[in-house]
Amino acid sequence: MPSGVYSFHDPTDGTPLGGERFSCAPGPAGWRYTATASDGRGSIDLTLDARGRPxxxxxxxxxxxxxxGATVVDGAAAVAWVRAAVDPSLVDTAVEGDAKTPAFTGRSPAFLVATARLLGLAPGQSVRVRLTAFTDPVLAPHPREEAWALTGIEEHPTPSGPLPVARxxxxxxxxxxxxxxxxxxxxxxxxxxVELEELWSPPNFG
Structure with missing residues (x-):
């Protein structure tokens, strides 16, 4: 079960933006990722099915x-959510929403892994995908359209054998x-x- 530490920074000027301590593993549903923010004021718990859906x-x-999580809206793949204050005494109204997108995205590297699993690209393939993004610090939902291309897979030598790395x-x-x-x-x-600062066990490839 891989576990380690990611750090975050502004891609433009390098300003540190915290990080998270994570662990992830295959499970009965497909794959699960859990993490706690380095400042103790955030967390993520994401479970995917075998097709990469949340x-x-x-x-x-x-x-x-x-x-x-995943749902269906008007016969199309979608996601639904409830957004609320951690402390209901501050804001006592939870807001429900849904969108015709197949998955979520956000700052955590978990969402990069999730999107790659959802798309299931072969080397040389590319695709556009529309996602529902929740951005810090208030986790307000908004649509995000991305283009993904798997340009190659290279094997890097390690003490335990070649490590396939997808680009x-x-x-x-x-x-x-x-x-x-x-x-x-x-x-x-x-x-x-995103930078991987520490990794205490090898990745899963299942």
């Missing part, structure tokens, strides 16, 4: 919590900002604004 997602950032080019289609994501199984080795 069976259950809970994200906490500061004073806000979102719980959601994805990812573009935010609203802003035109592009970046490169390197995945080794269910661990993000590097991505825009």
């Amino acid at each position: 069976v259950r997602a809970e994200v906490v950032a500061g004073d806000w919590r979102v719980r959601g 994805y080019e990812v573009a935010d289609l609203a802003t035109g900002v592009r970046g490169v994501v390197h995945l080794a199984g269910d661990v993000v080795l590097a991505a825009p604004g």
